[in-house]
Amino acid sequence: xxxxxxxxxxxxxxxxxxxxxxxxxxxxxxxxxxxxxxxxxxxxxxxxxxxxxxxxxxxxxxxxxxxxxxxxxxxxxxxxxxxxxxxxxxxxxxxxxxxxxxxxxxxxxxxxxxxxxxxxxxxxxxxxxxxxxxxxxxxxxxxxxxxxxxxxxxxxxxxxxxxxxxxxxxxxxxxxxxxxxxxxxxxxxxxxxxxxxxxxxxxxxxxxxxxxxxxxxxxxxxxxxxxx
Numbered sequence: 001x002x003x004x005x006x007x008x009x010x011x012x013x014x015x016x017x018x019x020x021x022x023x024x025x026x027x028x029x030x031x032x033x034x035x036x037x038x039x040x041x042x043x044x045x046x047x048x049x050x051x052x053x054x055x056x057x058x059x060x061x062x063x064x065x066x067x068x069x070x071x072x073x074x075x076x077x078x079x080x081x082x083x084x085x086x087x088x089x090x091x092x093x094x095x096x097x098x099x100x101x102x103x104x105x106x107x108x109x110x111x112x113x114x115x116x117x118x119x120x121x122x123x124x125x126x127x128x129x130x131x132x133x134x135x136x137x138x139x140x141x142x143x144x145x146x147x148x149x150x151x152x153x154x155x156x157x158x159x160x161x162x163x164x165x166x167x168x169x170x171x172x173x174x175x176x177x178x179x180x181x182x183x184x185x186x187x188x189x190x191x192x193x194x195x196x197x198x199x200x201x202x203x204x205x206x207x208x209x210x211x212x213x214x215x216x217x218x219x220x221x222x223x224x225x226x227x228x
Contacts, residue, residue, distance in 0.1 A: 032057035042105030042114040052124030077187040097125030131159040139171035142219035150225040163194045178205030
């Protein structure tokens with residue numbers, strides 16, 4: 001779908017290191033850190049983890065569908081899983097470097113969630129990514145502005161900065177590669193705030209973005225950009 005571009009996209013060379021987003025996907029749950037989610041609690045099996053690729057197994061003990069995020073620096077999504085139904089379990093992974101994180105369980109898949117702090121120590125985890133491009137995107141109800149005509153070169157590491165200019169709703173921005181797999185995500189961002197994610201565009205082709213909150217994508221909050 002071709003998006004309306006009321007605000008021009010912005011690009012600049014960055015020199016500040018930014019944490020790379022860890023992949024999130026279904027994975028084997030052997031040795032996984034248990035997360036028990038309900039309407040009132042978000043219990044994590046271990047409070048201190050070793051750096052590196054970590055598997056999490058989410059069990060929904062509540063009566064409503066839930067989702068679980070691992071956040072760094074308050075808003076950087078390092079890993080997540082959605083649509084965990086009552087009485088079911090799902091797994092996901094996150095590659096974590098040493099630092100402080102929050103695990104957020106979101107009953108009904110809305111709001112800031114019930115948050116539990118965890119600490120990661122050690123020398124493992126992916127190296128910090130240094131973006132060579134930046135792209136500014138404005139989130140409105142219900143469209144992204146600034147995507148139209150945006151293009152990149154294969155191998156670019158891009159920091160996407162999504163400012164939520166919508167008057168009263170949170171928005172997010174998921175980035176999917178040409179293979180349909182999630183490459184990075186700006187988590188739910190409050191009105192007036194800016195979320196960010198760093199994505200290395202390792203493959204050429206058409207990338208897709210959309211807002212995964214409720215029915216925002218169906219209402220028109222999606223688009224594409226090209227990597228050559």
